[in-house]
Each structure stands twice: as structure tokens, then as C-alpha cells.
Amino acid sequence: MSESRAAKGTHEVHEAHAHLGFVRTYIFSTDHKMIGRQFLFMGLFMLIIGGLMAMLIRWELAFPEKPLPVIGASKEFIDTGEPKTSMDQTWAEWLSKPESEQNWLTKNMPMGAITAPLYNSLFTMHATLMIFFVVMPIMVGGFGNFLIPLTIGARDMAFPTLNMLSFWVGLLSGIIMLASLFVPGGSAAAGWTSYAPLTAKVEYTGVNWGQNLWCISLIVMGISSLMGSINYITTIINMRAPGMTFFRMPLITWSLFITAILLLLALPVLTSALAMLLFDRMLGTHFFLPEGGGEPILWQHLFWFFGHPEVYILVLPAMGVTSEVLSVFSRKPIFGYRGMVFAMTAIAFLSWVVWGHHMFVSGMNPLIGTTFMMTTMVIAVPSAIKTFNWLGTLWGGSIRFTTPMLFGLAFVSNFVIGGLSGIFMASTPVDIFIHDTYYIVAHFHYVVAGIIFAIFAAITYWFPKMFGRMMNETLGKIHAILTFIFFNATFFPMHILGVGGHMRRIFNPLQYEFLHPLQPVNVFISISAFCLGVAQLIFLFNFVWSLFAGKRADRNPWHANTLEWITPSPPPHGNFDKIPTVYRGPYEYSSPEVAEDWLPQDRRLETTTAKGAH
């Protein structure tokens, strides 16, 4: 047992930090673990908002231009003007006020029905929040911060103050983004890709400060992630414990390391593109406006040159998490550890040369499309390697179906679907048809929204270490199974819509006669999505309840090998009683050298005696 070791080490380190007071401990903390938790809470909060936006989008697509339940006006009131319900009376009262005194609801959803401008805002902000303010803060900001020092045996990040700033700047950027929902003209409404020239002139969308704040928020977010990535890279290169060679690092740490490098290189490209867009909007430049000699397609090149590495910034840590839980709960070394590292490295390099596959029909020279089809086909190979190695890890294991394992397995199976559906779009002729349809919406939700399974795997797996308590396993498993079922019921039928020619980003599918036969599919998807949303209440309850009343966790509840599990749960300031020395790789499960089926990285074996131990 891990308790038998190291528990009574030297305590000077955290004693020195023990009297920081409330503000320095919980708010302006420089402790990487607190900053990690702060990022996690910010991400979960944004997940709720982004998720509710998705519910509104699905309502609109299933029941176009119908008032929402509960807050919407009744059909009788809309038809006759006679208020029936108390909500009708409220609407009548609100709508009777002069325009200057009307509230946000009457402007954006009169009678409780979503309008086209609001719909465009909703899908724009849903994607923006989910990508930049949910997956990135939770995976990179939250687990990156929490896990990097712990898994490499360091006491903190290389630059703790910079780390703290990274969170607070990130929070500021989130606040700016949320504030943009309430400015006159509404929030950004040109898609999360914000294609110019639609975004380059106010009159094209009617959105003024919403779009400006969107740009400013993401520029600020870029500063936050720059500070984070520099910190991660420096920490991993310089602060590994004795014996922790690069090839003894857990795959989650590798994935965060590679992600940090991608972040460092990709975000500045976005920042420059955003600055150019802001100049076009506010200073009268013409980077993207053809009437002044600008080039509309330049925005797409810049955006996707950032955007494709960004996809891997999102998915690499999810792959890292999956590798951890699959190995731990199969009680087996990860299959092909070095292959996994090389596959991630290959993905990182190739991610810079595939951006044009977003632009096959953009008007870019078709010959360049051919080149990007080739590179895109090639980048599918390392993803295939990872999938097969995960399967290899399961083979011959002794599999424990814990909550994190269920989520890890769900991530793998959704990633398989998302990976395979990507091949359709890689083929340029097929992409002519399915580009900008629901097929692509299905594809990227399987990959990017599928990351939610890795997020849940990570939260349920590291919860004991982060908060010192266990989450409820029964509720966890129910949540995992329901989420898996409703996720697939929501996103799989979107492939069918796309194959039927259903465009994305349309406000009312019933405006198109050829889409009428597909409308029942839309209704089915929306009902599944609402169920998916409701199922998350189980998680919310389990998370909050376990935070205060979960069973106390010991140091190593999962019998895992990596260094974070030798620290107390939760680890004190300074993490380790004594900096550990590392003797082996992270995945020595079921090793014949010991009687137990795990062998921590820091346990020293007297090889001669250990061999005859059992």
C-alpha cells in the first residue's frame, strides 16, 4: 500500500506555505493545483452555458420558429392576441413598452421564439464557448496545471506567478466573451470561424460590438494560453524528478507537453488574424475586403492554419487521459508506449500541413486541394495507430469497469466513429457534396464534443487527488451509460441529415422543401439532445455532493503507478513529502517483479530479492 511508504516524510516545505491566508490560498493562488481547480470550475461553468445554448439551437431546428416551452407565449395568444397564460400577460406587458425600454428577451426572442439573428449568435457562441472556454480551460488549463508538476515529480510550475496570471487573464477573457452577449446588436453571429468579409464590416451582419468583443476576448485568451504554454514547456523540460526521463513520463504528460508546443505556435497566428480583422472593422483597413485590394480567402488560410493545430490541441490531452485510464483499469502496460509518443509527435507535425482540407471548395486553387487531401489522408494514420494501441492495451488485460474506465472506453469508440467519418471529408470529391452540411457537424462533434468523455474520465479519475474525496461510483456509471447512449442518439443521425444534403447553420430547415422528409430526424436528434442535457444533472449532483460528502480518498485509490498517486489526497502545497526518484516507466502493471499488480514509478526494487518474491 502506498500509505506504508513516504507518509511521514519531511513537512518543512508545506509548513512554510501553510499561513498564506484565504485570499492567497483560494483566490490569487500561485499553487498549480489551486489554479488547476480554478480553471476546472471556470470550464464547468461555461459548459453549462454552452450546453444550454445547444438546447436552444436544437429546439429551433426541431420546432422552427415555435415559442420555447415555459417561457414562450401560448399559440392562442400569438394567433388571437388574447393573453391566456401568465407568461402571455408578461409578454404583452413587455412588448407594450417603448423600444428603448425593452429587455433582452423581447429584442432577441419576442414571444419566446428564437429569431434568426439570435440563432446565428447561439451557434457562434456555443462553439466559441465549448472550444475556447470549456475544453481548453478544463483539459489544458485545469488538468494541465494540476497534473504536470505532480506527474513529473516537481513541487510547482516553473513560473508560479505567471501561472496565476494565466488564470486571471483567462477569466477576464471569459467575462468579455459573456459580456458580448448583452451589447446592443447582439453577440458575434458569423460562426466560430468568423469568415471574412462577413465579419469584416458591421453592415454585413448587423453585429457591431459583439464581434469586436469576440475578437478582443480571444486575443486576451491568447495571452493567457501563451503564459500557460511557456510555463508547461519550461516545467517539463527543466523540473523532472531524478530518474524521470522523457520516456518515463506518463502519456498524459507527453500529450500536454506536445499540446503546449502547439499552443505556443498556433495561438499567435489566431491573434494576428484577429488583430487584422479588428483593424478592418474599426480602423478602415482592407486586409480581407476586396474593394480595398484585400483578399477574403486570406482569413480562412490564417484561421485554419491556427484552427487545425487547435483541433489537436483539444484532442491530444483527451488521448492522454484515455491512455492513462485504459492502462490503469486494464491493469496492463500501455500497448506500444513509444509508438503512442511518436504518433502524437507525428500528429503535431502533420497538423500544420492539413489546414486546406477545410477549404476544398473555398475557391482555393483545386491543385492545392489535392496536396491537402494527401496530407489529410496521412494524418489519419497516427490516429489509427493510437486506436489500435488502445485495443492492444485492452487485449489480455484484467479490466475493471470503473466510471473513469467507462468514459475512457466511450471516448475510444466515439473517436473511432469521428476518425472514420473524417476520411469521407478528406476525399476531395466527396467533400464537394458533404462540405458545410450536417455531415461535418456530426464528424466534429464525434471528435471534439467526444472530448467530453475524456473530460469526465479525467474528472472521475483524478477527483480523489484533486479534492481528497471519492465520487459516487453508482451515480457515475449511470451517468456514463446514459451520456454514451444519448450522445450517440444525438450525433449519429446528423450523418444522415448531412448525407441528405441538410446544410449547417440554417435557421429554419422547413424553408427548404427538399429537407422536409428529413425533419423527423431533426426532431429525434433534438429530443435525444434534451435527454443528453438532463442526464448531466446526475453528474452535477454527484460532483457537488462528492465535493462535500464523498468518501475520504486515500493516497492511491486506483492502485496507479504514476507519481501524483504517492502524494496525499489532496496534495499539500509543495506536493511531495520528499522529491521522489524515478526507477521505471509509468505503466508497470501486473509486472512479474512484484506480487501486487502495480509497481509505482518511485519504488526501489532490490532486484535480486524481488525476483524470488513470489
Place this chain on the structure above:
Amino acid sequence: MLNWLPEDVSTYGKEVDSLFYLIYYITGVVFLLVTVAMIVFLIKYRYQEGRRAIYTHGSTTLEIIWTVVPAIILILLAFKSQAAWSHIKMNTPPGDVQIRVLAKQFNWDITYPGPDGKFGTEDDLPRPGDPVILDEIHVPVNKVVRVELVGKDVIHSFFLPHLRLKQDVLPGRTILAWFQATKPGRYPLPCAELCGIGHSGMLGSLIVHMPEEYAAWVKEKWPTNEKAQ
């Protein structure tokens, strides 16, 4: 999933669809193999009292196999796709019929060159000064139609789902596209790229005529010219 594809009424639609089917079958087989393997492993290797997991760090041979085999399949797919791509997008044939489509928020503005086959001349339809023609394209069946796509404000996307044609329209540029319809009828022409608050509902029609019907339409539009195309 296959019968969800809209009816194909263009000459090159078959190339797109057959690639779609090919990838569908390949990925379908891979999906089944992976899923079956995963389920079998999960059942066979579930935790059982007294059984210890196999201690192995992997197999280089297996890893090489599952690197090389997908790589070969994917590269072959890319080569196979290239023929159709080049046919549809890279080698625009000379058109039997020409049209110009100006995309703007939130309509397709159509111009026909008239009997002389040149745009910007007196016999254009609509004639200089006449009201614009919105959202309706008339073409003959079985003829190559060459489309000049011109943008005015933001990016739009010219999408003919039944003809398997999609091409973004950029302001400040002329982009060429082509198709050859094989069946008369009326087909939707939605905009496939978000173009503002009126994007949803930006919808035109492509009307493909039988030869005699098309001749009658031409005669109606250019009554004085017998040679009109």
C-alpha cells in the same frame, strides 16, 4: 445510410457517389472489426478473481502492420479520389451553355449571355437596364453548363445537392464551375455558406428543361434570334 443521398442527376454525380460508397464500405468494415474486437476483449478480459493481466509492452510487428496497412489504403483512396476531383474542379470543359451567377445577400442574381455567348453585350438577359432575374436558372438537359460565379458582398456557396456541385463564391473574383444535368426537373439551389441573417432561406432553383422545352424558353426570351442557344 446510402439511400439518404439525394437523387443524382448529373454526369459526374456517379463519381462522387461511388467514392462515397467505397469509403462507406471500407470504414464500415473497419468500424465493425474494431467494435467487435473491443467488445470481445471487454468480455473475455474482464476482471476475474485469480487471473492476472498479461504483462506485455506491445509488439513492434503488429504496430508496423497497423501503421502500414491503413497508410496504403488511405493513399490509394487519395489517388482514386484525384480522378474525380480533377474531372469536376480542375478541367472545366468548354460550355454548351453559359450563365453568370452573382451571389449577394440574399439572392442569386442570374445573367444569360444571349445568342452571342458573351457577357456584357446588348443581347444579355436581363438586358442592360432591365430588372434583375433572381433565383431561377434555366438550362437544357444533357448539355455542359458553364457557370461564372461572381461575388458581391460576402462569401456565399453555390450548392446543387442533386448535381453534387458545391463551390464557394468569393467577392472580387470570378470562379468557374460546370455541370451537366441528366434529368429534367426543378432542383433546389441553396446557399451553403453562412452569409448573414438572411442566410437561411437564401434559395434558388435550377430548372432543367427537355430540349424542345428549352428551345421554347429561348424563343420566348430572344424572339428575334433563331440561332439562340
